[in-house]
Amino acid sequence: MEVSLLQLQSGRRARIKYLGGGLAFQRKLASLNIRIGKTIKKIAAQPFGGPVVIEIGNTRVTLGRGIAMRILLEVENEKIK
């Protein structure tokens, strides 16, 4: 089952399956080690259209919702909100 990072529940971990953007977008994400196959944890989503905070490795990253929407994750069924 596939969900976007935006849909993923806070506190959950999931593996990145697909990045919906061009090479430049993928490169940008890769600079913080956000790549296909990596596992990330969603820490929080700020209210009123605010950014999403994730943990990848030992780094925490703030990213806008438009970016979060384009990060698709593989999760097991019961983990969906």
Add this chain to the structure above:
Amino acid sequence: MKKLNKVLLIGNPNVGKSAFFSRLTGVNVIISNYPGTTVELKKGKMKLGRKLVEVVDVPGTYNLEPTSKAEEVAVKMLKTGDLVINVVDATNLERNLYLTFQLLEKNIPVVIALNFWDETRHKGIDVDVKKLAQLLKVPVVPTVAVTGEGIKEIVSALKKAKTHAYKHTDKERWAKVGKITKQVQKIKRRHHTPLERLEDLTIKPLTGIPIALLTMLLTFYMIRFIGENLIAYMFEPLFNLYLPIVTGLSDILGSGFIHDILIGTLIGGEIDFVQSMGLLTTGLFVPFAMVLPYIFAFYLVLGFLEDIGYLPRLATLVDNVMHRIGMHGLAIIPMMLGLGCNVPGALSIRILETKRQRFIAATLMAIAVPCMAQIAMVFGLLGGYGIQGLGILFFTLFTVWVVLGFLLNRLMKGVTPETFTEISPYRIPYLRSLIKKLWMRLRSFLTTAIPFVLLGVFIVNILYISGIISFISNITAPVVVGVLGLPKEAIASLVIGFLRKDVAVGMLLPLGLTMKQLIIASAVLTMYFPCIATFIVLFRELGIKAMLKSSLIMLIVTLFVGGILNLLL
């Protein structure tokens, strides 16, 4: 190896390059715990044997594909350097090694500093340094730059630096990085540390937003508390000791031009440190006894917030609001720095990636963010009226900041790119570097602000004596008196405001203004023009066209808001 003349410090943002630079060269630079502290190339010299070698602190970069300004700078510098010290965050090995591999493709000698070595232990990360050096075929030294651990070893490793010229595609690079990381790094399961739990609490909105509000409130009260007490128990008593000396000097000088310049006008036959406007009276009292205590208090608190790593979290929490006014969350950093002094604030707008954002941030900061020197004087001026006067003033400025930002965001072409930034982990501030930073900032205030204050006081006297002030007053009176409701005498203060805001606010004091007039004058002084030092920096950063546009906006907003305040209050 060819001759070693220039060493480059290259690495990801917030890995401690500036701490390294400071250790290697002895040159003090501002070090903080957030990505993007260093926005300019910093150069210094270090001793290597009997030779002096240039060391360059290159702003942090994630890779060497020149897609952004920071990366372009790094790529350009690489061509001029003889050796690279690649500073690597040992707690984020995989991500950092990507840049390392790119460096190893550039045919330049490289040594690797595995920085934050102390943190790997707390975080349960075990890195096999020897094996990493073997696999990368370059020297690798574990370091803690901020305390100086491993610096000597890095310096002696420089002669063992190795050059490679690998060729990889992007995919191959990541594959190699992944493989090496797996071979050298072991991560142990462990419990979260209290700092990590605090990281969670301050970033989750439910707890994070109240904590942010509380932090800001506490910051405000701490600054006032420290500032007020320093003035009452230290600086005023000191100036009381100084009073007989200048009074003596005043008697010797008698009256005339020299007396007017040095001592100023006597108020009721006596020297008044605030109102006399002489170089040796007001010229010293304003910067030392009225402004410095608050500057000290502000930078003490700010340094702590910076070094613990709170600012990127604050940026995340305010990101949605900031987007509505045309910037993203990180723009809170220039605003916070601007509260100390608009000059470093103006420099730090470089952390924003688009021209549009930089323009909006610069304009909003210049209009609505008063610097600590000015705030300190306003505390002195309006503090007597309790929280009401200050409240109205700050509320007005905040409203201007929000509304103008909203309008600029609507009217200007283009969109704000989405936030994408690393949040630095919380770190317990290292006391020595905290004190060093505070001292650097105080010194910069003392060496750059005080000459300007003295110059300001000097010019005030010249303007009055020469009659230029009355000329300017007559021309601008219709606007200042008619629209803003200020007395004609306040115009001299507005003229000096171009040079120094603190002196300008000080000049309002003898005028006997009402609270309403004080609020309007303080607001106008903040908004109509940044001080000349800030203006020069912004001019350099934005270019002449944008700066003219920005200045025009300032003028219009000032007249509009000042006029409204005059009608409403």
